[in-house]
Amino acid sequence: MATYNGERFLGPQIESILRELEPQDELVVVDDASKDGTVAALEAFDDPRIRVHARQENRGYVKTFEEALGRATGDILMLSDQDDVWVPGRRALFVAALEDSAVAASNLVLLGSDEPLPNPLTRRPWRLRAAWSRQGTRNALRIFAGMAPYYGCAMAIRRDVMDRILPFPDYLDESHDLWIALFGNAHRTMAHIETATIRRRIHDANASPSRPRGIGAVLRARVMLLRAWGSARRR
Numbered sequence: 001m002a003t004y005n006g007e008r009f010l011g012p013q014i015e016s017i018l019r020e021l022e023p024q025d026e027l028v029v030v031d032d033a034s035k036d037g038t039v040a041a042l043e044a045f046d047d048p049r050i051r052v053h054a055r056q057e058n059r060g061y062v063k064t065f066e067e068a069l070g071r072a073t074g075d076i077l078m079l080s081d082q083d084d085v086w087v088p089g090r091r092a093l094f095v096a097a098l099e100d101s102a103v104a105a106s107n108l109v110l111l112g113s114d115e116p117l118p119n120p121l122t123r124r125p126w127r128l129r130a131a132w133s134r135q136g137t138r139n140a141l142r143i144f145a146g147m148a149p150y151y152g153c154a155m156a157i158r159r160d161v162m163d164r165i166l167p168f169p170d171y172l173d174e175s176h177d178l179w180i181a182l183f184g185n186a187h188r189t190m191a192h193i194e195t196a197t198i199r200r201r202i203h204d205a206n207a208s209p210s211r212p213r214g215i216g217a218v219l220r221a222r223v224m225l226l227r228a229w230g231s232a233r234r235r
Contacts, residue, residue, distance in 0.1 A: 002064035004032040006082035007041050009201060014045055016086040021049055025091075027080075030068040033058040038082075062176045065152065066168050074159065079177070081153040083201045085111055090197035094156040101133070101191035102161040103184030106154045111199040117149055128192040136185040140229055143178055143185075144222055152177030154198045161189075164235040169228060175221065179228050186232040 001017075003010070017027055027047075031039050031054045042052045053071060055064075069077055076098055078091070090106075097104040107127050108117045116125035126149040132139055142148035155177060157165060165183055172179055184190035 001027065001029045001080040001082060002032060002061050002068055003029055003034060003038050003042070003082045004058070004061065004064070005034045005036045005038060007034075007036045007038045009083035009203070010038060010041050012085050013080070013082060014042070014050075017080060018045070018047060018049070020086055020088070020091045022091075023049075025049055026051060026072065026074060028068050028072045029053065030064050030071065031055060032061065032064040060173065062168060062172055062174060065176050066166060069157070069162065070166055076156055076158060077162070078156040079152045083203065084153050085199040085201070087195075087197050087199060089195075093193050093195060093197055097191040097193050098156060098158045101184070102158045102187070102189040103180060104156045104191040104193060105150050105181060105184075106193035106195060106197040108149070108151060108154050108198045108200045109196040111201045114196075114199070116196075117200060119147070119149075121146065128194065130192050130194050133190055133192045134188050136188045136190070139185040139190065140182060143181060144225055144229075146218075148181070150177055150181040151198075151200070152180070153200065154196075155180060169231050171224060171227060173224075175225065175228075178225060179232070182225070182229050183232040183235065186229065 027050045029042055029052045033055045039052060039054045042050060076095060078094055094104050105128060109115060110117065116127060119126040128149060139148060157180065165180060168176060168179060
């Protein structure tokens with residue numbers, strides 16, 4: 001988990017995670033120099049499975065997730081945002097999906113309504129299909145077109161590919177989740193879970209935009225993703 005000024009939403013998320021974890025599991029949190037009470041809120045849980053690493057300098061969410069993944073020690077690493085809520089059964093679904101895949105991604109629903117995540121362009125339900133799991137090149141094209149709902153908060157990675165996913169490319173300053181998805185698709189080792197495993201909270205400080213961005217930002221992001229696709233295929 002990466003945190004930054006997340007005190008107001010952190011409690012329900014941590015509680016939902018701890019309910020899913022087994023005694024031997026861990027919750028690795030890297031805090032990106034929060035200015036509020038995030039670190040104190042994390043430490044207040046007083047649970048031995050939670051390991052908090054507080055930075056003194058803000059470096060952004062991509063570097064924060066990179067550090068959190070690097071510090072994790074488990075065989076399966078599930079990414080988590082600070083402000084959502086895990087759906088019961090999430091852990092078991094990802095463990096099963098990663099038996100024969102190295103990367104897995106699930107669907108999401110909206111917190112409060114359990115409605116499907118809407119496509120930011122069409123506003124229609126935005127879902128991953130299990131039948132697409134091994135469609136590596138097609139899934140990459142869906143990513144480039146902005147039509148693939150890969151979110152880091154609904155992804156997991158198997159330990160044995162971490163040395164190929166990390167470090168993130170040095171030019172990656174956003175979309176660490178799409179980098180992971182591109183890697184999984186480049187090597188045809190992606191699993192799609194049609195069940196929603198996250199209730200996503202939409203608010204004014206989400207790192208992932210819920211509305212279309214300007215054309216300049218979109219073009220810059222697509223160039224970066226094309227570079228990432230080439231990098232992923234070489235790893």
